[in-house]
Amino acid sequence: MKYWLLLPLVFMLGCEVDTRTEGDDSDNASAPAAQTGDTAATTPTTAEEAAGQAEWDSIKWHTSSGPSCKGAVKVMNLSARISSDGSKVSFTWDRYPWSGMGLGHFFVWNGSGWSGGKFDWIRQGGQSTKLLENVHEGYNGLRAPPSGTRCAFAWTSSDGDERSNLAYTVWP
Secondary structure (H helix, E strand, O other): OHHHHHHHHHHHHOOOOOOOOOOOOOOOOOOOOOOOOHHHHHHOOOOOHHHHHHHHHOOEEEOOOOOOOOOOOEEEOOOEEEEOOOOOEEEOOOOOOOOOOOEEEEEEOOOOOOOEEEEEEEEOOOOOOOOHHHHOHHHHOOOOOOOOEEEEEEEOOOOOOEEEEOOOEOOO
């Protein structure tokens, strides 16, 4: 009789129903959440991540000397600080996820969106400082903006499939 009193509690806590078809030995509960090629790994999970991906995908890419990396998936965090004379940028990052070289990108805010692209290669393992001579010399159609202009940096894999966040800063 006491077991009958526990029965409603079991139903309130929930129970699983086996939805596998005959011959299907898969167990979704034990499958890894994110595998290469798994859509869950590339779909932003929070509103903030979705907004960051939308901002990334709306960049106007300069592609004369570098790829458009639209659609790249964020896999690392980056921060950037431009020197007071605008000659170099200093980076910090949480991890360098690629086995080879990466690409460094420079973007300028034009009042309604980001525009820019590759300004240099990033050595394997990352680089804490990069000279901005390519930006000053007009490489890939890039130019040093007026002082006080919002700008950002990012790193991507060399194939443009994976990326950092946009590391926001201001041109000195």
